[in-house]
Amino acid sequence: MDAQRLVISALLSFVACGSAAAIDWPKTYVVAEGTTSPDGKYALIVQSYEAGRDDEERAVFLANIPEHKVIGEVKGVDYFERMNSRSLSARWLNDSSACLVLEAHWLYGVYGVHLVERSGQSIQRADLMKRIVAINPTDGWVAFYFRFQPGPKVAVRATVPARQLEETKSSAMFRGTFDIPSKRWGAVNVRRVTFKEHEAIESALAEDPEKYTVASSKEEAAAQYAAARANEQAYPSEEKRFKALDELLNNVYAADRILLPAARFSRLKDEQREWLKQLVAAPTLTDKSKLMQQRIKVLQDLLWQD
Structure with missing residues (x-):
């Protein structure tokens, strides 16, 4: 076993013992991009690209950045810097007390979801x-x-x-x-x-109506529209944006119909009829698009109620 692997093995053994004392940052480890906490104090650290690609004993740790100390290992995560086809991200609570660590493949989707909570100078983890x-x-x-x-x-x-x-x-x-x-x-x-239901649900969960915009000028319109066709966010005219928002609204409404309890969806149908009166009364297409964006957000929020 070479010196680098000996250091990592010793570090893993130390963490496995459950020590609450923070330990030194291993030399070959770097901060994983996009994993820093809101307060800037904590982040995931991973092996550098040069070290990780040649080492089978990889690990991921939560670290205190200002103190340059390791707090604990996020067990079950295998990743190194710029790992081919893979990504590692951390989504933090606003108070930086806990985060979701997500492992994903750019083509196939998410394959690891870990809840990591700071507990003094150690961590608690749930898979x-x-x-x-x-x-x-x-x-x-x-x-x-x-x-x-x-x-x-x-x-x-x-x-x-x-x-x-x-x-x-x-x-x-x-x-x-x-x-x-x-x-x-x-x-x-x-x-x-069903496949049709899946399409509506996926669209309702993934899309952000606020990102549906109109290109700022005629010169930019063609280029922006061509570049944005894949994610359907920038449009060369208000008419095209309105049409896209209308399609998204229908998908989100369909997802609500699929997932909401029957009694709640029955009330939603009445609410939707009243809202449509406001949409018809809006004086301009831009006003109608703004109403659509607001309404889509309301309907999306319903999908997050248990």
Whole structure:
């Protein structure tokens, strides 16, 4: 075993012992891009590209950046800097007390979801993917969406990645709420959905109506429209933006119909009829688009209620 591997092995053994004392930052480790906490004090550290590509004993740690100390290992995560086809990210609570660590493949989807909470000079970790993967146990990939909620809690929505639907000939959706303090799942629901339902649900969860914009000038319109066709965000005219928002609204409304309790959706139909009166009365197409964006947000929020 070379010197570098000896250092990492010793570090892993130290962390495994459960010591609450922070330890020195290993020499070959760097801050993983996009993982720093809101207060700037904490981040995930991973092996550098040069060290990681030649080392099979990789690990990921949570570290205190100002003190340059390791707090604890995020077990079960295998990643090094700029790892081919893979990504590692951390989504933090606003108070920097905990984060979701996400492992993903750029083509297939998310394959690792870990809740990491700071506890003094150590960490507590929970593997959320063990429960979520019930919708796709064969391949283990999901399209993953979440929102932090008071508690604190993590509301989770996940679907089978669209790229796998032709192979599996079926789709499913996971809905659940994970309580961070107790490290337990509360309400959990797994259900089969049709391909058409999957399309509506995926669009409703993934799209942000606020990002649907109109190109700023005629000169930029053609270039922006061509570049944005894949993600449908920038449009060369208000008419095209309105049409795209209308399609998104229909998808989100369809997702609400699929997922909301019957009594709640019955009320929503009445609410939608009243809102349509406001839309018709809006004086300009720009005003109508703004109303659409606001309404889509309201309908999307309903998808996050248990």
